[in-house]
Amino acid sequence: MPAFAWSAADWPTTEAEAIAEQERLRPLVQPHGPAPSTRPGAATGAHAATGGGPAPDDRLIAGVDVAYDEERDLVVAAAVVLDLDTLAVVEQTTAVDRVAFPYVPGLLAFRELPAVLGALGRLTRTPGAVVCDGYGLAHPRRLGLASHLGVLTGLRTIGVAKTPFTFDHHEPDAPRGSWSPLTDPATGEEVGRALRTRPGVKPVFVSVGHRIGLSEAVDTTLALARRYRLPETTRHADSLCRRTLAELQRGTPAN
DNA sequence: GCGACAG
DNA sequence: ATCTTGTCGC
Numbered sequence: 001m002p003a004f005a006w007s008a009a010d011w012p013t014t015e016a017e018a019i020a021e022q023e024r025l026r027p028l029v030q031p032h033g034p035a036p037s038t039r040p041g042a043a044t045g046a047h048a049a050t051g052g053g054p055a056p057d058d059r060l061i062a063g064v065d066v067a068y069d070e071e072r073d074l075v076v077a078a079a080v081v082l083d084l085d086t087l088a089v090v091e092q093t094t095a096v097d098r099v100a101f102p103y104v105p106g107l108l109a110f111r112e113l114p115a116v117l118g119a120l121g122r123l124t125r126t127p128g129a130v131v132c133d134g135y136g137l138a139h140p141r142r143l144g145l146a147s148h149l150g151v152l153t154g155l156r157t158i159g160v161a162k163t164p165f166t167f168d169h170h171e172p173d174a175p176r177g178s179w180s181p182l183t184d185p186a187t188g189e190e191v192g193r194a195l196r197t198r199p200g201v202k203p204v205f206v207s208v209g210h211r212i213g214l215s216e217a218v219d220t221t222l223a224l225a226r227r228y229r230l231p232e233t234t235r236h237a238d239s240l241c242r243r244t245l246a247e248l249q250r251g252t253p254a255n
Numbered sequence: 256g257c258g259a260c261a262g
Numbered sequence: 263a264t265c266t267t268g269t270c271g272c
Contacts, residue, residue, distance in 0.1 A: 065262090066262080066263085067263080067264095068262090068263060068264075070263085070264075103261095103262065103263070104260095105259080105260040105261070105262090106260080106261085108261055108262055109261095111262080111263095112262070132261095133261080133262070134261045134262065135261055138261085139261085144261070145261070145262085159261085161261050161262085162261080162262090163260090163261065163262090164261090165259095165260070165261050166259070166260060166261090205261085261263100262263050262264105
């Protein structure tokens with residue numbers, strides 16, 4: 001899945017520019033996405049969905065995550081592709097980059113996506129969907145990390161966050177699979193779901209990224225989180241980017 | 256102005 | 263996210 005077409009030169013530098021970019025991309029998010037045969041390309045180009053690589057394989061699902069070394073201004077991203085049936089790792093890649101943006105609630109995508117796009121671009125296979133560590137439509141301007149990545153790549157994306165952010169929810173019932181609405185206190189609308197992936201354990205927060213519905217996003221999350229609270233995709237991506245950052249630091253001791 | 260705030 | 267000790271449990 002060759003590198004995606006995006007120029008670092010156009011990446012927002014200020015919060016105002018970043019917010020303007022989110023408003024520009026927001027209308028490009030697709031709820032369920034057209035049938036494969038009529039599916040338009042991503043916002044940046046006709047064949048952006050695969051970056052010019054192989055067609056998406058719905059039997060595969062990817063997970064992405066990043067780790068930081070704030071002191072050296074470094075960010076390491078990891079992309080791990082799993083077989084949706086066996087949850088076996090099919091392929092994994094990493095990418096190192098300079099931190100391109102500070103952490104600002106609501107603008108997380110500008111901090112993490114450059115490196116994530118780099119890792120995804122190194123994959124040989126094209127997954128049918130990508131699970132992100134964060135939110136999708138559940139966002140102040142309805143363009144969280146997951147939705148943003150989806151619009152940029154054309155790939156189907158899902159957002160699975162570990163905390164409620166600024167949203168409201170009631171505790172889901174104890175059984176695995178139970179869920180309750182995640183609502184935006186500002187508008188009252190349902191922006192996602194608090195989902196119990198493990199009996200009696202703190203829920204995860206699922207929201208739609210791009211080209212998928214909330215129910216399917218929830219089903220996919222449950223399929224990926226059987227033994228642990230978090231999806232296997234994010235667990236693998238998390239350990240890989242941390243491991244990579246650690247050995248990178250080991251080779252470049254403190255200055 | 257103050258508090259809250261994905262990762 | 264990262265920092266950071268010990269502790270309970272499979």
